[in-house]
Amino acid sequence: MTVTSPVPRQPDIEYHPDEEKYHARTARRLAENPSLPLVPLPEGFPAKVEGPNVWEGKDWTSEDQWVYKLSDAELVEIDAALAHFKGLGQPLGFIGRDTFPLPTLGATLKGLAQELYSGRGFFVLREIPVDKYSREELAIVYAGISSHVGSGRGKQDATGAVLAHIKDLTVSHASEGGLGNSAYTTDKQVFHTDVGDLIALLAIQSAAEGGVSRLSSGGRVYNELARTRPDLVKVLSEPWPLDSFGGNPGYTTRPLLYFEDGEHIVIQYSRRHFTGYKAQKRSANIPPISEAQAEALDALHFLAEKFSLEMNFQKGDIQYINSMGLLHARDAFRDDSDNIRHLIRLWLRNDELAWKTPKPLEHIWKRLYSVPPEGQRFPLEPEIRKKENGVAK
Template identity: 50%
Template sequence: MATAAILTPVAPTSAPTFGTTPAAQPPPGQPDISYHPNWETYQARVARRTQTENLSKEIPEGFPKELKGDLVWEGETVAKEYKWTYTFTDEQLEDINNALAHFKSLNIAKGYISQETFPLPKTHDELRRLSRELHFGHGFFVLRGLDVDRYTREENIIIYAGISSHIGSIRGRQDAYYDGKRADVVLGHVKDVRSTTKIKIGSPAYTADKQVFHTDSGDIVSLFALGTAAEGGASRLASAWRVYNHIAETRPDLIRTLAEDWEAELFTKTVNDTDKVSRRPLIHHQPASTDGKTPERVVLQYARRYYVGFGALPRGNHIPPITEAQAEALDTLHFLGERFSVSTDFQKGDIQYVNNVAVFHARDGFRDTEDQQRHLLRLWLRDPEYAWETPAALSERWERVYGGVTPELQTFPLEPSHPLGMQKDPARWQRDRNCLALTDEDFTLGSRVGEEDGLELWCYVVVSNGYH
């Protein structure tokens, strides 16, 4: 290749650095790569591969050389063309209060929160416009103006789910057990829980660590800030399409790498000790529809920890290590994400919505104090009117999130919970508490979430078609 490096020497985004969770030893043969990317290691790998390997100069057949549209943006310029923060008017805040009072008067379970039971006659049209912006515009926005201190925790959850039902009426499953019983847990808590548990956490979402660029599961990922950190914790978003265009232009061989099947370590276990590995590409091409109504698209879906591990949970020995090309591709996604990213200036009371298949996200490390702690609520949503077609390789994964979720079983935990009370024997199917650390990046069928006193902790969940 004529290009010596995919990135010109631009220093990674500067952000406060806080304590990093100690990492376990990687498996034999794994490239020199960890959950937290290293710029110098990355640049050395780029130079080595471009100088010694015969890299392809063509992108895969059918893939676009360039994606176009509002979803292609850079952090340095997007603020000049797009105002992503929408502040509720006093009239709309009154609309929300009236909807809250109406829903509470119905005396029904929160699983029945919908556009009908949480009516917003003065706000609905604007929320539908914003959902269209998610799917066909810039792919993200922030709602501002809610006073979370005015409401109880339960009321904040009702308001969050109620507003969100006008943006994506289908809520996704983030866990399938709660307090030892079958449930469709549709609300997650993202919080540093290390001070409340001895468990070696296996997911960065439940630490104060920096979270590198990744996607969650599902069409839309939403976060509601009940509290922000004393320092750090900025939310960063990047256009996957802008990153794709840069790679396609400068290193088409990496588009080929990203479009191939990767073996992901899912940290899972089933009765037959299977389903520990998933094989799928990280990017998925969708041609334009013949009727011209749907444009050509590329979908990005991945989380770095499934290829390099995190904290106490390294990539296992039961699957091959990733390749040097894959290691470079992972770092390329992250560093380009940083280069083209924007911070949404997430404030207490804000609700952020992101098109999870076209925009990927990260979080700066942060520091909590006794009086000020970062605490987010999370929903995975789908808008049946505007939803993109789900790539075939992701259909099973999406089914585990959205399939068979019922109002009766929908559960909205008021507080984060952790797996201290879970059974430590993977052969048993009982568990005592909701499993916190299923991760923000995936929904799995039995997650190894950490270790306590040298014993592995496993989280068993149920999908709609029975036990696994």
């Protein structure tokens, strides 16, 4: 008799996490192998991490703890820096600490950058008078202030765009296939991390309803997993097949969880690369994820949600977060004719303060942060980002 092992199939898992399915999968896996929680942590991984970036949402009592309100004098300084940059007549890719000088606010922003890398991992700058500026002036102000937080700007698509618009584009850009990414919809975005060191989001306008932003400490999520399910830490630290959605190669492999510098837990993943999202279904011709990986994906999401801090964007807020140390998510929202949620994103890096980039991510970081000033595009209107192969990302 020939015994053939079953062909591995993609587990029953969707982009939107289903708590019932998660608990059922956990129960099934533990019934099959009750010793799973006894699996030792992978070599080099700590039983627990500590530090200011290991926190829970309930640890924060007031937004005064993370909101930095710009003073009138600082706003005047920003306007002077804008006039200075415009006077130079240089392309926007040359916006930087030297070309957008902030004699006093610069030192404050430097301190806040330290908060991102060695402190809680996030802060909000309030508030940029967004209506006062033309869209191009706003891009200069935003990139100029942000260059004092992290002078490296990451490209966000194959065309060298360093600004990305996060807005519901389902109607305006329907023909471009943007539905493969929840960032361009009003849909909930589940917990994930962006690639790169730092994310900045400037709110030009907020939604009529919803769109709450949620942050969660990767270290806190890790500690819970390490304590209760070290087997899932092991799963997360091993290579996973990421769908490149029609790219070449069709998939890449890397771990989702890293502890390489003896100090920081880094979680780097986006759930849609393992489940697909709406129009971008998971490719059928690439290896499926395993049941263990499906459980680990849900564990990450639900633990991040449990320990999360929620905050609301106000028009004119810039939210800065360390994407290596924190996961983030966004609730679904509703726009109306007067309140159309519109955020502009930058990916940043502060070379002096940066954590060590985990080895398997180095090539991504290199691609992100290697765009020269003259190659940087600042799209002033929303567009769907394109990958190297022209596919929407």
